[in-house]
Amino acid sequence: MENRCRIRNWLRRFGVQISFFYLGLGLAIILILSGTIYFFTASLLMNEMVSKTHDLLELSGNNIATYIARVKGESDVFANSPVLRQYLEENDESLRPVLMSDIEQLLKNDDCKKSIVVVSKDGRILSNEENLDMSVSEDMMKEDWYMESIHNTMPVLTGARMQSFSPDKDNWVISVSTEITDSAGENRGVLLMDMEYGVVEEHLRSLDVGREGYVFLVNDKGELVYHKDTGFFTSPEKKEQLLTLLAEGDRYDKKKNLLVYQTEIENTGWILVGVVSLDTLKMLEQQLLEVVLFVGALLFGAVILLGILFTRRLAVPMADLEKGMGEIEKLAEISVRKHSFQEAEILAENYNKMIFRIRGLMKEIAQKEETLHQAQLNALVSQINPHFLYNTLDTIVWMAEFNDSAKVIALTKSLAAFFRLSLNGGRELVTAADELEHVRQYLYIQKERYGDKLSYEIRVPEEFLDYTVPKIILQPIVENSIYHGIKPMEGLGRILVTAQEEGEYLIFMVEDNGAGFNPASPKDGRCVRKGSVGLKNVEERLKLYYGQDCGVSIVSSPGAGCTVKLMLKKHVVHRETE
Template identity: 35%
Template sequence: MKKQTLFVRLLTYIFPGILFLLLLVGFAYYQISAAAVKDLTEKKTSETIQQSAQFVSSYVEKLEQVSSSLAQSPILLGYIKTPSDGQVASLKSLMETLLNTNSDLVSATLVTKSGDIVSTEQNMTMQTSSDMMQEAWYMAAIAQKGMPVLTPARKNTANQDKWVISVTQEIVDEDKQNLGVLRLDIDYGTIANYLAQLNLGKDGFTFIINQQHEFVYHPRKTVYSSQADMASMEPYIAVKQGYVTEQIFVSQAAIDHSEWTIIGVASLDELASIRQNILRSMFTIAGLAFLLSASGLALLLRYWMRPLKDLQSIILRIGQGETHLRAQKKGSVEMVDLAQQFNLMLDQIDSLVQSVQENEQAIRQYELQALASQINPHFLYNTLDTIVWMAEFNDGKRVVEVTKSLATYFRLALNNGNEHIKLQSEIEHVRQYLFIQQQRYGEQLNYEIQELVAYGDYMVPKLILQPLVENAIYHGIKEVSRPGKIQIRVYEAKEKLVISIHDNGQGMDVSQKKQVTDSLVRQGGIGLSNVDQRLKLQFGKDYHMELESQANQFTEIRLYLPLHPQKGAR
C-alpha cells in the first residue's frame, strides 16, 4: 500500500473536522435562526393584535362620542319634549348629516319611551312600536343608565343581507329619567379594511367577540348564523396566547371602551418557507465556507510545509552523496531551529568523517610501510654473491654493470622515504631487477617491457611489480628446462589501467590456481597477497586482480587500476 504524504494526511484529518464544525455551527445557526424567526413572528403577531385593539378602541370611542353628542343634541331633546313635524324634519336632517359625514354609519334610529320612532331608514314607519322597545338592544341601553352600549353583529333592519353592529344609548332628562333610546347602526367597512390588511400569514384572519363570546366581527359572515362555523372558532377563543396547532398561533387583546376582545389567528406557513430559505442559505454558505477554508488551508499547509519538503530534498540529496549541501533556515521557528541543528549535525559528521579519514590514512600508511618491509631480502644476498662470483672471474665490466643496476634498484626502492612512486619509476625499478636476475640466469631468462607513456606519472604504491616478477621467476621459469620469458605490459582495457605480468613458466592447474586464489582471499603470505592487499588499501573497490594460468603453458597476473583515482588515492 502506497504511503500517504504528510500533506495528504493533514488534509485527510483536518478537512472532515472543518466540515463537521461547519455543519455543527450551521445546525446551531439554523436552530437559533428558526427559533428567532418564530419568536419574532409571535412577537410581531402579538404587537399587531395590540395595535389593532388600539385602533378598534379609538374607532369605538369615536362612535360613542358621536352617539353621546347626538343623544345630548338640543334638536333631539326638543323633539322628545314637544314632538312636531318640524322637529321631526330637523332631527332627521341632523341624523342624515351625521351619516353623510361618517361613511361607516348606516342608519340612525330614535325610539322614545312612548314608542315613537324617528329613523333614517326609509321602510321604518313613524308610529308607536312597543315591540321594538322589547328588543335586546333597547333593553341593554336602558340597563346602562345613559352610557353607550355596543351590540354584537346583527342583521340590518332595512337590509337583511347586511350585517351591522350598533351603538345604543339611553336618552335621559335632567333628573336622569328615561326619555328614549338612540341607536346608530355601523357598517364594518373601516374595521374590515383595516383588519384585512394585517399580515397574519396565508390562512390567518382576525375576528372580534364580546364577553358572551358573541361575534362582533368576523371576515366570514357565516359564523354569525351557522352553529358549525361558530363551533370551529371555539379552539381559537379558548387560547389566550399560544399555539392551537404547530402552524397556528393565536393572540388575543382586550379593546378599551368596550367589552370586546380582538383575536388574531396567525398562520405560520411562511415560517416553514423561511426555515427552508435559512436551511438553503446555511448549506450554501457552509459549502462556500468549506471550499474557501479548504483552499486556504491547502495553500497555507503547502506554504508551511515547503521548508519541510526542502529539508527532505536536502536530506535525500545528502544521502546520495552531495555532502556539501546544507538546509536553508526558513519557515517557522521550529523549522529554523530544526534546520540549524541539522546543519550543525552535518558539520559535526563532516568533522568526524575527516578525522576518521585522517586516521584511516595514517593507518593505511603504517600498513603500507609494514607490507613493504616484508619484501624478501634474499635478493640482495643473491645479487652480492653474483657480484663476488663475477669478481673472482675477473669480469670487471659485468661487476660494474650489475653494481650500477643494484644501486639504481635500491635508489628507486627507497624513493626518498616515500611510500608512493610514479609508474614509470616502478617499471624502471623492476627493469633493474630483471637485468640483475638475467645476469644470474643467463640465457634461461629473457624479458620484455611495454610501457604506456601517457601514464608515466600515475602514482602507485612502490614495490608492487617486483614481488610479482620474483614469483614468475622462482615459481614459473625456474621450474622448466626451456628458455623463460617475462613480459610486462601497460595498457587500457574496460575503462581501467591494466598492468600485466606474463611468464611462460610451468603454470598452474585448476587446484593450484584455486589454492593461490584462496590465499589472496585470506591475505596470507608476502607475494601476491602482499601486493593485492596494498593495492586494495590504496584504491579500494576501484581495484581488482585477475589470475589466469594453464599448466606447463603460462601464468598471467593482471592488475586493474582506476584510470582516474578518487581523492585520497595517490
C-alpha cells in the first residue's frame, strides 16, 4: 500500500507528468506523421507499380500487334502478287521458281517465320517445305480448314504444317491466313504464313510479372493462345481458372498481392491478360516501413532528449520553489536558477515578497503578543492583591475591635512589608528569597488572626533563594490551605512550605494537615479548582510564563490534608500561550 502511494505521488509530480505529456505528444505526432508518410508513399508506389505494369503490358501487346500487322501486310502483298495470281489461274509451273524465290526472300527477312504455304483452290501446294501432311482435294471449297482460313483472317494457334492441334509445343505455330482472289474477286487459293510459337514468348519474355505472376493470351472464342505452362492447354480445370480471371476484369488481390490487368491486341482478336505478382512493391513497402521506423525512432529519441532538456528547464525551478515552500516555517527566501522561465522567476519573486511581509507581520504579532502577555499577567496579579487586602483588613479590624493596639501595629507593619514585596518596583519576577519572605509575612498575619490554631514552617535550601520566580505564587496556595483545609478542621493546623529541584525544574510544595478532599470528586474539588480565584490565577500565570508543562498539581484525600506542588523552571522563560 505504501509503495502504491509512493508511486501515485511520484506520478503526480509536475516533472513526471510534463515528461509523460511531451513523450506521449511526441510519440503521437511521430506515429501520425510516420503513418501518413508510409501510407501516402506506399499508395504512390502502388500507383506507380500499377501504372508501370499497365504500360509494360500495353507495350507488349502493341509489339505483338505490330508484328502481326507486319506479317499480315507482307501476306497481303504476296497474295496480291500478279505472278502468284497468274500461277494459280493458269497453272503455269514455269512461274514456280520465281514464286519460290519470293517465298525464300520472305523467310529470310524474318527468322521467326516457320513456313509459307500457298494452297490453290484445286488442291495444288506451293511451299518452302516438302512432304506437307495437309488435307487437300481437287475442290478445296469442301475442306473445312480451307473455308475457315478464307473467312478467319486472325492469327490462329495450330500445329505446324498440320490442321490438327499437337500437344508438342515445339511444333506449335501461329498461322496467319490470307485469301487469294483474281481480278474478279473469285477465290483462287489461300496463303498461310506460319510463325514460330516462340515469337509470342519473345515479346512477352521482357515482362516482369514477379515470382508468382504469369501472362496468358486468349482469342475471341475464349480459346487459350499462350501460357508458359502447357498444362493449361490440356486441363479443363486450369482453363476454367483462366476464364474466371478473364471474366473478373482488372483488379488487385491484396491478400495474394496479385495485380490482374488485361488489354486487347489489335488486329488479332486476342486478349492479353497479365497476372502480376507485385514482389517489388512488397519489397519496397518493407524497405519503406524499415526506413520510416528508423527515422521515427531517431525522431522519438530527439523528442525524448528535447523533452528531458525542456522538462529540466521547467521542472528544476519548480523543484526549487517546492523545496523553498516546503520549508516555509524557516521563512527563507527562494532563489531559482538562471535562464529559467520568466513565470518561475516572477513566482519566486512574489513568494519572497510574501515571506518578507510575513516576517514583518510575525514580528509585529510577537510584539503585540508580548504586550498582551504582560497585560494578562498584570490583570491576574491585580485580581490577587485586592482579594488579599480585603482579608487582611478584615483581620486588622477584628483586632482593633479588641483594642489590641500592639498587635494592630505589628500586623500593620507586616502588611506594609507584604505590599512592599508585592509591588516590588513593578517587576513581575522576583527572587525566591523575596517570594518566601512575602509568604512569611502573610503567614505571620494569618497566625495573628488564627492564633494557636495555626502553625507554619518554611524550609527552603539557600541555593534556591537566587532563582527568579513570578511574584505572588505561594501566597494564594497558602491562603487556600488556610481557608479550605485548616479553618474547617477541628484541632491544630500546620502548614509546611518546602522546595526541591528535579532536573531543569524547581518545585515548591505547600503541605497542610487540614480536612483534605477528594480531587477526583467534582463536589469536593470544586472549591479548589474553581472556587479559589488565587489558585486558578497561579495556575494560569505559571503556564503563561513557562509553558504547558509547568503549573499546579494537588495530592489530597479526605481527612489526610493536602499537598500542592508548583512546578517552575529554574530560569524565567517567556513562551507563547498554547
